[in-house]
Amino acid sequence: MSIKSFFRRNLKKNKPIFIVDNSEELDNLDEELSKADIIGLDTEFDWRTTYFPKLSLIQIVANSKLFLIDCLKIDPSKVLKKYLESKNCLKIFHSVRSDATVLSKCLNIHSLNVFDIQVADKILTQSNIRSYGKIVKSFFGIELKKSETNSNWLKRPLTQNQIKYAFDDIDFLIEIYGYQKKKLTKIGILKQALSKSEEEAVLGNSSLKKLRLERQKNSLSKKDQKIFLWREEVAEQENVPPAYIFKDKHIKHLSKIGIEDEFAKKKILKILGDSLTTEIFIKRFL
Numbered sequence: 001m002s003i004k005s006f007f008r009r010n011l012k013k014n015k016p017i018f019i020v021d022n023s024e025e026l027d028n029l030d031e032e033l034s035k036a037d038i039i040g041l042d043t044e045f046d047w048r049t050t051y052f053p054k055l056s057l058i059q060i061v062a063n064s065k066l067f068l069i070d071c072l073k074i075d076p077s078k079v080l081k082k083y084l085e086s087k088n089c090l091k092i093f094h095s096v097r098s099d100a101t102v103l104s105k106c107l108n109i110h111s112l113n114v115f116d117i118q119v120a121d122k123i124l125t126q127s128n129i130r131s132y133g134k135i136v137k138s139f140f141g142i143e144l145k146k147s148e149t150n151s152n153w154l155k156r157p158l159t160q161n162q163i164k165y166a167f168d169d170i171d172f173l174i175e176i177y178g179y180q181k182k183k184l185t186k187i188g189i190l191k192q193a194l195s196k197s198e199e200e201a202v203l204g205n206s207s208l209k210k211l212r213l214e215r216q217k218n219s220l221s222k223k224d225q226k227i228f229l230w231r232e233e234v235a236e237q238e239n240v241p242p243a244y245i246f247k248d249k250h251i252k253h254l255s256k257i258g259i260e261d262e263f264a265k266k267k268i269l270k271i272l273g274d275s276l277t278t279e280i281f282i283k284r285f286l
Helices: 003-009 022-034 079-083 096-107 115-126 130-142 160-171 172-188 190-205 208-219 221-240 248-256 264-272 275-285
Strands: 017-020 036-046 055-062 065-070 090-093 112-118
Touching: 017 022, 022 055, 022 065, 022 115, 036 096, 036 160, 036 172, 055 096, 055 160, 065 160, 079 096, 090 172, 096 112, 096 160, 096 190, 112 115, 112 190, 115 130, 115 172, 115 190, 130 172, 130 190, 172 190, 190 208, 190 264, 208 221, 221 275, 248 264, 264 275
Parallel strands: 017 065, 036 090, 090 112
Antiparallel strands: 036 055, 055 065
8 A cells, every 4th residue: 555545544533644755745844834833743763873863754743734754755954944943933842852863963953942742741740751652641541552663764665554653653742732831831830841841952953972972971081081072073984873983881991091001002903993993093092
């Protein structure tokens, strides 16, 4: 069954579904977004073998309509940049840092004026971070199937299960925001949720090396941090995951190796596994 026939057979009662994979559909999306003051977003991507993520889909809910943008077939950056970077349109996410990271690195779009339902949920429930599926279940009693989370989003055609999964991930965003906003406003902490959401977006919009260092900064010495950032530079140049250069556990080992160690080169080569990279490391850090 084709994607278009799937759409025709699976239209939701109150939310028509649209696929955006050509310039005409992108223009239609542009027109729809120009009329919206609040939209919900999610992304699907692959990030297993590269330094930068590979964007597959962007899902948007706006004006009670669901849109699926196939980023392997159309570049939506020019259209989306107007709205995602606008302070006049509120963007609803679940875990905005992740999506902001993908959007900024793949499309050079820096998300502004955001609300993160995961952040709001944590504030309201005073509990640990909850998945989108658990938040949806708590509000609507609906059990979302998450079997496609780790599926191959770069393969085409997309399966029916992938399409359903992608739309489920945005279908409830604005409704949940509405409920959360009422609760947050009632107890006077809406600004706190908005501020925390913006902080998460800022982290996602920052460089990958800064974002990754922030997660481990407190456990690393100044030399550790320099080695960490050097690894990021090498990984970025080669467009591979940093762990492909060397794993985190080796940072402190490399940091402790000194020029006075007669086996320094041998130890470094054993960790890095490449003579040229080893020579570069020695010149830079020993």
